[in-house]
Amino acid sequence: KAGVTQTPRYLIKTRGQQVTLSCSPISGHRSVSWYQQTPGQGLQFLFEYFSETQRNKGNFPGRFSGRQFSNSRSEMNVSTLELGDSALYLCASSAGGVSQETQYFGPGTRLLVL
Amino acid sequence: AQKVTQAQTEISVVEKEDVTLDCVYETRDTTYYLFWYKQPPSGELVFLIRRNSFDEQNEISGRYSWNFQKSTSSFNFTITASQVVDSAVYFCALGGKETSGSRLTFGEGTQLTVNP
Numbered sequence: 001k002a003g004v005t006q007t008p009r010y011l012i013k014t015r016g017q018q019v020t021l022s023c024s025p026i027s028g029h030r031s032v033s034w035y036q037q038t039p040g041q042g043l044q045f046l047f048e049y050f051s052e053t054q055r056n057k058g059n060f061p062g063r064f065s066g067r068q069f070s071n072s073r074s075e076m077n078v079s080t081l082e083l084g085d086s087a088l089y090l091c092a093s094s095a096g097g098v099s100q101e102t103q104y105f106g107p108g109t110r111l112l113v114l
Numbered sequence: 115a116q117k118v119t120q121a122q123t124e125i126s127v128v129e130k131e132d133v134t135l136d137c138v139y140e141t142r143d144t145t146y147y148l149f150w151y152k153q154p155p156s157g158e159l160v161f162l163i164r165r166n167s168f169d170e171q172n173e174i175s176g177r178y179s180w181n182f183q184k185s186t187s188s189f190n191f192t193i194t195a196s197q198v199v200d201s202a203v204y205f206c207a208l209g210g211k212e213t214s215g216s217r218l219t220f221g222e223g224t225q226l227t228v229n230p
Contacts (some may be wrong), residue, residue, distance in 0.1 A: 031216050043205065043220040056217050088157055094216050100147040100166075100209035103216055105159035
């Protein structure tokens with residue numbers, strides 16, 4: 001079974017621009033979660049989508065948004081980029097049941113904001 | 115609120131030594147789940163183990179073993195006879211109904227370096 005895939009793997013943007021990251025979950029998984037990883041803040045939860053609905057949201061400004069499509073693929077968007085948005089963005093998928101299931105992570109997208 | 119603490123920021127050992135990574139957690143949930151992930155330099159988080167709060171049986175898998183103790187809110191991870199390929203950042207994570215859905219709270223991570 002193919003793992004979680006994320007595109008692109010690397011991105012360089014300038015302040016004020018916007019960016020869209022994509023995540024394809026493991027086949028059959030219906031939940032997709034996004035995390036931001038920075039040296040200063042560590043791994044922080046952004047949001048989770050399940051069956052095209054946002055099920056959970058972390059403490060990030062409204063510039064961070066996401067969506068999920070009917071095939072469970074997910075995108076996250078960051079508008080008006082700031083230098084502090086430079087990070088590794090990780091996507092994880094799970095079956096999405098009621099209990100806390102194992103999340104499997106993709107390779108991440110490294111975003112650099114100049 | 116949920117919290118995970120990995121007090122060891124960096125550990126350096128020589129190959130074939132045993133090493134234990136510590137993890138202490140806080141949660142108000144009675145049902146919760148604990149995880150260990152490994153992050154090699156490539157960046158991908160690799161799943162190692164999942165434990166639920168009802169299962170305190172410790173586990174051994176090859177060179178890896180885990181010690182879950184609810185009484186001390188700890189979920190420690192031991193690598194026996196470490197190898198250079200074990201060098202990575204190891205994260206302990208917590209999930210449960212307090213935060214709902216699939217949200218995980220991660221510790222700060224422990225950088226393990228195994229020297230030849």
